[in-house]
Amino acid sequence: MDVMELFFVWLGAAVVVFYVIKIVSFVKMFYSGVLFLQPASFFTSMGEWAVVTGGSDGIGRAYSFELAGRGLNIVILSRTKDKLDQVALEIGQTTGQKVKVIVADFTEDDEYEQIQEELKGLNIGVLVNNVGILPSHIPSKFLQIRNLTQRITEVINCNVKALVKMSQIVLPGMEKRGKGVIVNISSGVACVPSPMYTMYCASKVFVERFSQGLQAEYKEKGIVIQTVAPFGVSTPMTGYLKPNLVTMTAEDFVRTSLKYLKAGDKTYGSICHTIMGWILQSVPLQIIHSERMQDCLREYVNKRVGS
Template structure:
């Protein structure tokens, strides 16, 4: 009996050791070895790269860094003034062509016919589906202001835009048998996210859509990556200053682009992967309820603070 227990104990110890070794190798491969051997020449996939939500934060940085790779850039966003400003900035700095497409992805009418007419004939080798919408502040599902309209906007911007824009660009990629599709999800889809429930759910959709798309079209030379960033110092986040866990858009996008041909789904940045791994594999093992309660309390604190500020401004 004792010998059997010892055998089981030893076997579990070996399996645990192998698991740890595998995880260490995975991190080393993804963030060190993989980018060295798998780095892509993005311009070789096509003359143009197209980025939605491209006038601020992560989207703007994708546009800039793909322009630095020599790609002409199609900028798609809501504000024409911002589009023209970013286009001028990119043309002056990187000496590439740009094309602006003004589009409000919250619109219910068919906006995709106009996008198609604007990009018709362009050899788009890289597509970055970055446009996204979130809550104005953390809130309980039934207490989100203007509930029905807000939920509709989240689905239209975060889900439908990814499907429709991909559907416009993918046929040309398949015809040329090469292309890169990068879908920007969110770390909220991977960890407990109370008070951001619908937002996190829409980003889980992006994750699943990306995985399925890769499985369907990798045989046609299409590379699909879903990036699930944690906190990045952008206007959309609550953070303005950078730190080990909160990179700048420039630092984050540089890391994420280096991983495009290495892994199909990634947090995109080492510290974000470290945090996700800790929450899902260490903290949850100790106490999942503790993690959920801690996140909920943090979200409630943020929610209450923002609502107090809003009340004072009224």
């Protein structure tokens, strides 16, 4: 067997292994209820409280309601007190759980001393690092983002620093007790370099790598750390996209994604979003990165926002 023949044999074997792994991953997602069965007391066994950043809207709000429904008291953090108070009232009336409100603007630098003080003494079993912002709601090339210098600081503070600092605050208690869950919200678009959302996408890649490294460091301590990377979810950030086959309501997405908490250090949160991730990664980057594709994306979002 010559060198070229051997090369193609190994290449073919690698392709087969790659698709076998994909098929196994899909089967694991499809049979999550059996393979990753969680007892009803799973979340309450982690601790008494769940902390959710960006908990007044969208996916964060949905996590807050879902975890309260599973027996946890909730701490919700965001920068708008009126929204926080309203959500706290609704969670309390709906579930009977305690809700603590912390007003925090994660685009700023100096919020964490206050947050740490507010969380002191709480038995925190679950942390959901959900808070995040787009540099611009209209897809834009990097240098075309309005108030770029300010937006750079805000995106790094909110999408990157908040994740790290909240983990620094909550993780020691979990390590001491030998149990806990940290869910870090990334984005499906981070699976490929995404022009027009370059800074946002890069910040979400940080979320994934930080989470995966942290899980490797603390898995033996009994702590589950997972990245969840959704595609279409109907939230304020996405302009309340109409739910359909691939766009889920925040409530449905959260409920589904929690089934895969033990499925690995990263999940897309649902079967349909997993398939979307595979498809997107199969598209040649020359197509995704073409000027025509970038123009189409901007036109599509402009029309949707305008409507």
